[in-house]
Amino acid sequence: MKQLSRKGREKQRHRSEILQVAEAVFSEKGFFKSTIREIARKAEFATATIYKFFKSKEDLYTKVIIEKADEFVSFVESEVSKETSIMMKVEKSIEAKVGFFLGNVSFVKIYFAQTRGAGFSIHMSMDKRIRKKYEGLLQFVAQLFRDGIKEGIFIKADPCDLALALDGLTNAFMFSFLESRKESKELLLKKIPLMKKIFFEQVRLK
Amino acid sequence: MKQLSRKGREKQRHRSEILQVAEAVFSEKGFFKSTIREIARKAEFATATIYKFFKSKEDLYTKVIIEKADEFVSFVESEVSKETSIMMKVEKSIEAKVGFFLGNVSFVKIYFAQTRGAGFSIHMSMDKRIRKKYEGLLQFVAQLFRDGIKEGIFIKADPCDLALALDGLTNAFMFSFLESRKESKELLLKKIPLMKKIFFEQVRLK
Amino acid sequence: MKQLSRKGREKQRHRSEILQVAEAVFSEKGFFKSTIREIARKAEFATATIYKFFKSKEDLYTKVIIEKADEFVSFVESEVSKETSIMMKVEKSIEAKVGFFLGNVSFVKIYFAQTRGAGFSIHMSMDKRIRKKYEGLLQFVAQLFRDGIKEGIFIKADPCDLALALDGLTNAFMFSFLESRKESKELLLKKIPLMKKIFFEQVRLK
Amino acid sequence: MKQLSRKGREKQRHRSEILQVAEAVFSEKGFFKSTIREIARKAEFATATIYKFFKSKEDLYTKVIIEKADEFVSFVESEVSKETSIMMKVEKSIEAKVGFFLGNVSFVKIYFAQTRGAGFSIHMSMDKRIRKKYEGLLQFVAQLFRDGIKEGIFIKADPCDLALALDGLTNAFMFSFLESRKESKELLLKKIPLMKKIFFEQVRLK
């Protein structure tokens, strides 16, 4: 359908290579300390070539995030939809999130910087778009809670707050993982039951 | 002992004024978009004067965070120590955290940017110091959990993980508050019981 | 001899289309603010195609001017040659000049920019060629004055100076027209008698 | 009155030095081929220093022209006002113009480039200001003609057109001088009577 000429396909590959390198560089140094020159050099292109694909450094940064964020959201939603019971859906959302992040560590750093990093890094306009995506995912999970509350599975509380709380809980562990890279990925996966326990069962015994 | 001459006291006042202005500017624009010139102008000093007090922009930024972070940690610890029962201490730690943040919103933005913003904003060296402080607070709360577990109040789990989870949970709500500034401070305070409920009681009903 | 194949004719047409578009763009934005890309796009060719016809941006610019300038000089000379009396010839040179310019406003902007615009816009080498053409026309008119002086029609003065003066006089009105485009073309034509009056009769009454 | 501190005076001197160098460079190469770096180097300052005085390259260029143009206008008006008879005033305006230009050749190149160079060199906004100044001078001379016409000294014609014509006439000679720098300044001065003769007396003998 989207039948591209060989030229067109090659162009897409180049674009994709640039995005990949940009993600790595931005992830390592952050937006401001990264330079287009470095990205270009590491992608083995001339500086100006980057600008054929992205109209500014900011645009490149935005695209790096937006496109992966789309992938992320799609992944979580598709994984969740495989389950039938509400409880399983919510649990799956946690696993999918952790799973995706473990496979995209360098993206996650940027994503967190932008969604939870106080949000004054770059321009407002693009910030808005990212936040929107993030909000969308939150709303998606909130809907699961809403349904669950109706079914009497969950306590009566604002479903958005529940989604927010769950998000914060899982983020905390992922952050911790990001920082102490000595921990193996398995270790983070093994924390999943604990997250569920804390959130869905009781921490206090009596 | 700490008896300062008038000159000395005045110098301290100047230093403190600069820190205050710097906090406001850094909070509004972030580290990279803020300029020493702007901070100097707003503090009504010459550019070079800033360098009499802080040896670099980074140093200024670090001091802004470290000093307030110290205040923050002290505040939480002192509030917690007023309570006697472990459960009350933990609950107090939540309230103290939220309370301090509500009174220091502009600081919080910087603090989050640094501790949860993926940590590549600035140099490593100072990052370490901030993380250390943050770790310290986490350990402080973890100790409460450790004690609680011994007393049989909390489930048997890694106390550090519990502290991390609680931190993530409360952070999520504070973040949400930071972004949607239409919400009044009261609204955040009213969310505290929900945080406690999610963490200490069950979300799932059956 | 000049019998061109279809291919050859088509090539000429393409060349001519490019020149036309280039004239419009250069006229609107000047040499430096115009880009080859824009000219190519507006002429509906690829960038590189322009270079098949003109070896550089400067070359294109030069050709735009030189070729129209040739046309201009030919036009004036042929118009003048239709007259028999010297006085009529000189008057015709004014009318022809004004007439041509009114029909080629966008060219005139470039021409003036180059011949009267201080001449540092572009490279010296091509400047020389344009100036030469301009000089040629001036000399042509000067010859008319030289003849007229011999016949006792004009005052005894350096014929080159007279030609220069007449040129400056007419240019002034055309410039004024170029800038205030609200004026209709008729208005400029109506100024011709005044130019003649000033130049050939007296401004001062006594 | 405008008593400046030593620091202040030195700053003015620096500013003035930059303007002087900038005038020379812009005059030699034109706006686009000139670089801030070159101007800075020739003025023996660092690049950034230029930006302490002028907020952009365009601003510098504008200031170069505007300030000298002001000087020019003032000079002509003050010279003219020394005369009493209208005829003498008009003649003086020619002499003042030529005189000033001979003393400021490098400025004149820029001035002509901007006022007669088709006006697409730089930004509109500043162009407007220069044109306005130029218009002002034209109007000043036009007023002389208007008065002269009332007194019956000049033919009945639009005084603005007369001013325009006189301006064009004198410009032509100055241009010619600019281009063929072999001519000595005296030669241009000697042309003044011819300009007057052409304009105020008759070119045609019968």
Added chain:
DNA sequence: CATGAATGAGGGTTCATTCAT
């Protein structure tokens, strides 16, 4: 022959930092 993707050199501009007063 026509293309358009790729290039690399270069320009404008900013800012943390220093030094003479």
Added chain:
DNA sequence: GATGAATGAACCCTCATTCAT
């Protein structure tokens, strides 16, 4: 001790031009 003018290194971005297809 405070100043602010001066610095120079560095970065983003543009564009004329070329080359592989």
